[in-house]
Amino acid sequence: MIQFLSYLLNGISLGSVYAIIALGYSMVYGIAKMLNFAHGDVIMIGAYISFCAIQYWNLPPAIAIVLAILVCTVLGIVIERLAYKPLRQATSLSVLITAIGVSWLLQNIALLIWGANPKSYQSLVGFGSLTLFDGQLHITSETFITIAANIVIMIALTLFTGKTKMGKAMRAVSEDKGAAELMGINVNATISMTFAIGSGLAAIAGVLLCSAYPVLMPTTGSMPGIKAFTAAVFGGIGSIPGALIGGILLGLIEIMGKAYVSTELGDALVFAVLIIVLLVKPTGLLGKKIHEKV
């Protein structure tokens, strides 16, 4: 029972990381209608920046995190300007391939700068752990902080998209780009802003992910990236609560599957559940229903 509780917390914690990454995917998809495959690699860059800040430049953890967020935000805006903006009118497949190109580019830049050897990441949010039930249940500070960060980010983003002018502009652009432009919304600035927020979140996710699973390589971001993308689709791509639910469910299924079914089959289970959900609800759990007009 206590073992179950510990898996539950681990699952929610891992799921929170997926949810934060999935938000980036979901927002970008909602606005630019593109699958940003380079998102997973922005996570990796964020993790490397914070790693360098701590290890080489001896900065305090808080500043390291802020630095990682700043670098990733700028990176997100630059990627959008240089690689995606010229392709606004292009087919979605061309944009997808460009995103893959950007993903390879980021991985290879990381490979050249930091090398292929895995770095062992020193947790930025480790303050010890809480022990309950006579030492049977350990909860690390990483678990707490990841879940807390997820809650804070979700509330902040919901308020942002609901109350602020920029957030409303984002929703308008994702609803109808042409009409939004006619209403005087600066579409390019809105899309840049979306990439900035998504990439900033990716940096946070990178720090949290590597604090919990401390192996850092140029390919660290790709698998969590794919899983978070799955989570975004799972919950209904384009929806903020959908990303939250999708991410947490995915994390829970992965941890529970690895614990109770088989370690090797954990990932297969995650994807199998995704397929079943999509067959029952083809646009994800909270996705909008698409009506087909003839």
Place this chain on the structure above:
Amino acid sequence: MMKYKKPSRNFITYAGVILVFLLCELALSGAVPFFKMTRSLKGQLVPICVYIVMAVSLNLTVGISGELSLGHAGFMSVGAFSGILVSQYLLFAFPDANLEVLRLILALVAGGLFAGIAGVLIGIPVLRLRGDYLAIVTLAFGEIIRNLINCIYFSVDGRDLNFAFLNPNLPGKLLINGPMGATGIKKLATFEVGFLLVMFTLIVVLNLINSRSGRAIMAIRDNRIAAESVGINVTKYRMLAFVISAALAGMAGALYGLNFSQIQAVKFKFDTSILVLVFVVLGGIGNIRGSVIAATVLTVLPEMLRQFGDYRMLIYAIVLILVMLASNNPMIKSMLSSIIDVFKRNPDKEGKDA
């Protein structure tokens, strides 16, 4: 979107492939001075054939049938491991018989067959979905296949074939060893067989496109509802394209597997699917000849860039992004189409614009 191609135009594709094959054979024989192949390029010959088959078969799904598939490497791995299994089983069960040709043919057939069966099983749920959702489900299936192959164990004991799931303790010699993959494979793949497989794939795909079924498939791609309303069985034709594409990928996988002495399921992860998709998009969606050229050039390119050392893949990525940006730039696009028009007016040079 795509022009209807007369069968005579396909002749250029066949002739081009045969010509390149003959040139390669000439270079391999070393008869002509200054016209020899480097060792690394020689090693790329079978993979080039494999990637051509992969790109052409994926183009059938993405270009002709209009469904974005991100799990093509999954079918390749099914084909690779079933092909290796058949070939290695025959090798150990009948050690005295000299069955090289039969083993190779059976391996390719088994690879195509099992990948085709996987295509049917995956196609049933996948083809109910559309667009990006279809893409993510094919991605998911690709990852599931890779995960499952990491859990299966096959061994041969005398003439008995033993199978176990998640349990490596089998009697006899292990042929497929879970996460360790297949080891001790007797290499069977040759460039000549690769060439024959490429020709087979081209004949199947080009004839399919120019057949009644192919026109039905393209009609569904262009407008599903209109196609349905003129009495085309949508499910049947989408399935047909998907399964043929899967089976061809399986055969390519079998050839790929038999080109190495050992292989793991990791080889067929998501990145491989993406790589093949890049070939298809850069070659031109729906353009079979383009897929052949792109697969060849982009497999050779990293070898050519070897002198740049660590910067090799960086340059590859930058080239990819620049090509995508350039091919979607309206100015360059209009320039290109005017150049193509010049060639079109001169029918002698028609083959060079692709």
